[in-house]
Amino acid sequence: MKSSINHLFIKNARIITADALAYGSLMVQDGLIAEFGSIASSPDLSIEDWQGDYLLPGLVELHTDNLEKHLMPRPKVNWPVLPAILAHDAEIAAAGITTVLDAIAVGDLDANSVRMQTLSSCTQGLQEAADASLLRVEHFLHMRLELAEPDLIDMFKPFLHDERVKLVSLMDHTPGQRQWTDLHHYRVYVGGKRGWSEEKVDSMLEHMRERQQLHAAENRQRVVQLCAERAHPICLATHDDTTLEHVSEGVADGVSVAEFPTTLAAAQAARAHGWSIIMGAPNRVRGGSHSGNVAASTLARAGLLDVLSSDYVPASLLHAAFLLQQDGFSLPQAIATVTRNPARLIGLHDRGEIALGLKADFIRVRMHGQIPVVMGVWKAGQKIA
16 A cells, blocks of 8 residues: 655645654654655655645644544445445545544443444454554544443453553443433434434433443453453543543543543543543534533633544544634644644554654645645555555
8 A cells, every 4th residue: 555665755835743843854764754844855765845835743632533434435335344444444544544543332322233243353352453554544443432332341351451452431321320321312313313313312211221230340340350451551530421420430430531421520620630631622622522521621721621533524523623823823833733742642652743754754735725624644654645
């Protein structure tokens, strides 16, 4: 999927580093950033003139369930796994993402969902595609554990020592709390996404509450124990924290990341305990949460946003990062929320910023009015989109 150029020289670029914006050049050698700034080219190098376009690090995505849309493009329509993975990979690359954690749900509130049907096949397919060098982007795994799932522990154990797993999140999507505190928003959501009737929703609500009472607390305790026993520490996140009690529970469990806190109070409590805070890029682009929760811009302006995630719209990641300038972020600070910050959060120190010796993962961005447009994507110095 990549070209074979070992050396590349780019001139006339606006380079966004970790703490500055500078006009200059960048040289790539053997997949790494060799030089940047005011440097001279060599006649034997491939030279590209970027004509003032931005050069910024390749985006790092920690939570996208975009693969699910390719596995089931329409309700009850299952797509072959490998073609779905390749289509997902191409879309991710086109959005400027060079490192992605595919969000793999372990368990679901709906036993017939695509998540329940494809857990093994999609993780195996991702490995097959990587082994065959079919992927443009570097893929890791974010295991999203639905705590009310009766078989959660047995489903999760095969992944416990998988080196691809960089993040584990503890989720409880039982309606009536966290993301779905407002049941009206939940009814609208499942009615549109899954086509459930009011009677079906009522029946499922009762069933989901019963499952939560039976399994969630015990599963959470067991998962935390398993992750703590892992030979190499793994980053643990909580999902959709709403109350101070939710955060306190996470503190006791060794959590270090708040993923999509739904209230300002929960985000403030998470920060008080030194957690990193992830918010959804679609939330920032739309100007608010689709489920009626706290706006990403509110947290950004309060200094409570460290990382953006594209969630269900890959193209939202870059757009949202640029919008953070309206919330008081400098451009380098804004870009760090989709590059350096997520990379460091999961222990990747070889990428995520324009710096000497790091992977030459970068993207070319041109502004069209206020919209950033991805014009090219390079992974380890080789163009992938």
